[in-house]
Amino acid sequence: MTTAAATAEATPVAPAAPATRGLRLPSAYTILIGLIVAVAIATWIIPAGRYDFNADGTPIPGTYHAVEATPARILRDSLTAPINGMYGITGADGTISYYNSGELFGAIDVALFILIIGGFLGVTMQTGAIQSGIARIVQRLHGRERLMIPVLMAIFALGGTTFGMAEESLAFYVLIITVMVAAGYDSVTGAAILLLGCGIGVMGSTINPFATGIASGFAGTSIDAGLIGRLVILVVGTIVGTWWVMRYSARVKADPSRSLVAANRTEIDAHFLAGTAGDTDTGPMTGKQKVVLVLFFLAFLVMIVGIVPWSDLGISFIPTLAWWFPEMTASFLLFSILIGIAGGTSESKFVDGFVNGARDLLGVALIIGIARGVTVIMTNGQITDTVLNAAEQAVSGLGGVAFINLMFALFLPLSFLIPSSSGLATVAMPIMAPLASFANVAPELVVTAYQTGNGIVNLVTPTSAVVMGGLAIARVGYGTWLKFVWPVLIVLAVLCMVVMSAAVLLK
Numbered sequence: 001m002t003t004a005a006a007t008a009e010a011t012p013v014a015p016a017a018p019a020t021r022g023l024r025l026p027s028a029y030t031i032l033i034g035l036i037v038a039v040a041i042a043t044w045i046i047p048a049g050r051y052d053f054n055a056d057g058t059p060i061p062g063t064y065h066a067v068e069a070t071p072a073r074i075l076r077d078s079l080t081a082p083i084n085g086m087y088g089i090t091g092a093d094g095t096i097s098y099y100n101s102g103e104l105f106g107a108i109d110v111a112l113f114i115l116i117i118g119g120f121l122g123v124t125m126q127t128g129a130i131q132s133g134i135a136r137i138v139q140r141l142h143g144r145e146r147l148m149i150p151v152l153m154a155i156f157a158l159g160g161t162t163f164g165m166a167e168e169s170l171a172f173y174v175l176i177i178t179v180m181v182a183a184g185y186d187s188v189t190g191a192a193i194l195l196l197g198c199g200i201g202v203m204g205s206t207i208n209p210f211a212t213g214i215a216s217g218f219a220g221t222s223i224d225a226g227l228i229g230r231l232v233i234l235v236v237g238t239i240v241g242t243w244w245v246m247r248y249s250a251r252v253k254a255d256p257s258r259s260l261v262a263a264n265r266t267e268i269d270a271h272f273l274a275g276t277a278g279d280t281d282t283g284p285m286t287g288k289q290k291v292v293l294v295l296f297f298l299a300f301l302v303m304i305v306g307i308v309p310w311s312d313l314g315i316s317f318i319p320t321l322a323w324w325f326p327e328m329t330a331s332f333l334l335f336s337i338l339i340g341i342a343g344g345t346s347e348s349k350f351v352d353g354f355v356n357g358a359r360d361l362l363g364v365a366l367i368i369g370i371a372r373g374v375t376v377i378m379t380n381g382q383i384t385d386t387v388l389n390a391a392e393q394a395v396s397g398l399g400g401v402a403f404i405n406l407m408f409a410l411f412l413p414l415s416f417l418i419p420s421s422s423g424l425a426t427v428a429m430p431i432m433a434p435l436a437s438f439a440n441v442a443p444e445l446v447v448t449a450y451q452t453g454n455g456i457v458n459l460v461t462p463t464s465a466v467v468m469g470g471l472a473i474a475r476v477g478y479g480t481w482l483k484f485v486w487p488v489l490i491v492l493a494v495l496c497m498v499v500m501s502a503a504v505l506l507k
Contacts, residue, residue, distance in 0.1 A: 039374055043382075049386040081376045105370075118358040127288065156193065163208060186265055195485075218433060244488050249277070298335070361473065403435075410453075460485060
């Protein structure tokens with residue numbers, strides 16, 4: 001069977017959908033720029049204020065005080081926010097500017113990682129190994145393609161709950177979506193496997209040192225406290241998310257017109273299947289292609305080994321390398337070169353493939369910087385602590401069940417403003433966790449409220465590089481994603497509230 005035949009058999013062609021009227025959200029770029037302007041205006045309305053901080057940079061409860069307002073210059077700061085979001089530096093006074101000296105705040109490390117991943121995929125695709133491998137997978141799983149969905153979602157949920165797999169998942173989008181499209185599904189299915197798989201895993205974090213670990217430390221409790229409740233949220237949430245994706249994918253495969261991207265599906269499918277259709281026979285793979293595939297998957301394995309804090313998980317036989325984006329980027333650059341050599345690619349062809357692959361993900365890299373710009377405006381306008389202080393006042397004096405559910409509800413807007421799980425834990429937990437004792441609530445439940453609220457919001461927030469970057473790779477509009485995922489969000493929110501309320505009552 002040829003690759004073309006396999007693709008034609010597995011992928012029904014969606015009929016052109018007629019133009020529809022109704023609400024149509026603008027592009028991700030426009031949404032994010034609009035948010036930046038809206039937050040810049042908010043800095044003129046919301047009073048400026050700050051907490052006092054310990055030597056380790058954590059806020060001290062009860063020390064909030066008003067400070068001199070530093071409202072944003074609407075035009076100038078809105079235009080420079082994406083630039084600061086890309087390579088702004090946090091200065092000694094806490095402001096973010098590309099002229100500061102200090103710690104990198106911008107997302108240039110993530111953006112460069114995305115560009116290198118694009119080049120890595122471009123070089124790999126040139127060898128034909130991925131195309132041949134996908135065709136063989138589709139052939140072998142013909143009639144059983146749905147099995148890939150629960151298996152993949154369980155794997156990504158495991159990554160989310162153990163080491164907070166989020167930005168790292170961006171490396172997998174092109175591969176997963178291409179496999180799903182070749183199997184007869186659409187790009188929404190592929191994006192949902194990753195966004196819901198990793199996202200629900202992070203929401204139900206069990207031993208994630210970047211979320212649960214940091215938050216537990218600030219709450220003065222151990223990382224395993226509250227583990228049973230979080231396991232319930234993880235397992236039930238993953239089942240719900242998997243069922244929803246499988247339900248949608250089955251409908252799309254049976255009737256392509258029911259795809260949420262039906263109007264553009266032919267173009268989207270052609271983009272992901274480019275190079276997988278042709279007259280090449282999918283007989284035995286060449287030796288070079290087999291070596292390329294081994295190197296391809298080894299690149300991801302090396303990344304996972306490098307970033308997981310094995311020592312924090314009690315594993316001593318694997319070294320903790322403490323990698324982050326610079327090391328991951330360098331690793332994929334190395335594997336790009338190795339794959340080019342193994343595939344017998346000439347120097348000029350290698351450069352062309354790498355540059356063209358990086359160009360395909362340039363839009364994704366830009367979106368990541370723009371998304372980070374929203375937080376830049378809030379930080380420089382000194383309104384983040386004001387919002388946090390309002391949350392502190394709102395939960396004071398409540399009973400146990402009301403306290404934990406309101407705490408969960410407050411972490412939703414806080415997570416929108418501070419999408420980073422570790423960043424939110426550092427800023428909010430020193431303020432929120434001490435309040436639990438006044439409501440006779442265990443501090444580990446505040447940790448659960450924080451990570452579930454943050455996890456749910458990070459499935460949809462446009463300030464998240466993972467959401468906007470992943471959707472951009474999948475060519476799925478933000479409005480389309482909201483239409484797909486909102487029922488799951490409601491179920492997950494109810495699940496979290498029920499589990500936390502039960503934990504308070506059973507104490």
